[in-house]
Amino acid sequence: MSSDHRAGPHELGQNFLTDRRIIQTVIDIVADTEGPIVEWAAGAGALTVPLSKLSRSLLAIEIDSHRVAAVRRRVGPHVCIVEGDILRHAPPPVGAVLVSNVPFHITTAVLRRLLGQRTWHMAVLITQWEVARKRAGVGGATQLTAQWWPWYEFSLRQRIPAGSFTPRPSVDGGLLVIERRTRPLVTGNPTRYQQWVRAVFTGPGNGIAEILTRSGIARRDALRGVR
Template sequence: MRTHDDGRHELGQNFLTDPAAIRAVVDLVARTGGPIVEIGPGGGALTLPLEGLGRPVTAVEVDGRRVRELRDRVGPGTSVVHADFLRFRLPAAPHVLVGNLPFHRTTAVLRRVVHAGHWTDAVLLVQWEVARRRAGVGGATMMTAQWWPWYDFAVHRRVPASAFRPRPGVDGGLMTATRRPRPLVPEPRRREYQAFVHRVFTGPGRGLRQVVRAAYPAARTSAWARRHGVTDRTLPRDLGAAQWVELFDLVR
């Protein structure tokens, strides 16, 4: 039988083996409430400790061999489903997402997560730089800026490559996404807001002010720029969630 530290290269499996990192994930999940959906449980390194929280767990695993092995090890409150998370139908009720994501599928899984409804919290282990950029540390990505009005992203700790088997080429990062109870932008305006962020991130210009002037010449943004210290060197990645929302209100 395979052990939880024996990953399959073709599935991008780098299984978490460090007890401290596993405890950190479980501790973050313990701060949430509701049923748990685990993304890619592998051999159960997180699944079995998560059972200790006394909440229903649904573990979604694409590797059929792992599914069969894990079903023999979990308790009655855990369901192990053989499916690709990208195609799995999530519950239509509040739940929490947890997962040590395959590094080569991180972007695809994150896109699936942010587009999904009903989940309240997501506790995810991704590449360290992805975790930082999602949380806006050192500059946010366009994807983060597009979803900030609906989710709060945070990075919690760096997880060394030595915590995984097989060992990946980069460190991991433990991050969370929390659905805002009151979005900063009304849901009916989501597409409009996200198109605005895309236009600013991809528009011509050497800095944010030039981009905004070119894209929205009639917008009065000088006072906003002074208030937030926006200069010709400021880039779209330098803005925070509240600054994006305020700028959107000004230009729309």
């Protein structure tokens, strides 16, 4: 990412959402929730401005100082717009709903950071179509999704055509909603469980039992990790 905050959207990896129907879909999802709202990568304010009309606490984070100033002029004093790096900013407050048109080039880093935080209860994300599809387990779960599935529900809401963004990206986007489970499916050590999943996805062998044996994970330890 360029250190020049005056760089254009390509340099910042941002594709601004311009489709009003998609914007309204995001707002409708958020409107059906409660709690403070946090927006990552606010960009030019396409989501920030309508989110501000929900009359809830709203914190929007954007790395470009010029866009921060521009969005501030478009919203009321109840909205906090700050300049910052979403990969380094403090976690959202407890019970928050997180919204983001995620810069495509940092999608994986954003998801890993987000899933490791324990405060927010729902995330409404726009990502690349393939990322949204895989995270929702469409066509089979990925390792990352499987590692976090006991704690979160992933749902794919819709495909977003590339023409819904400016500049137009080379791929379509997807609307992904992640909700924290009220009761995790796994009560054991998260690290142990995630190591077990990693072994299943990457270990040599045929079948879970052989993979775990070759990976040096005792079967009883694996079972303990998923209880």
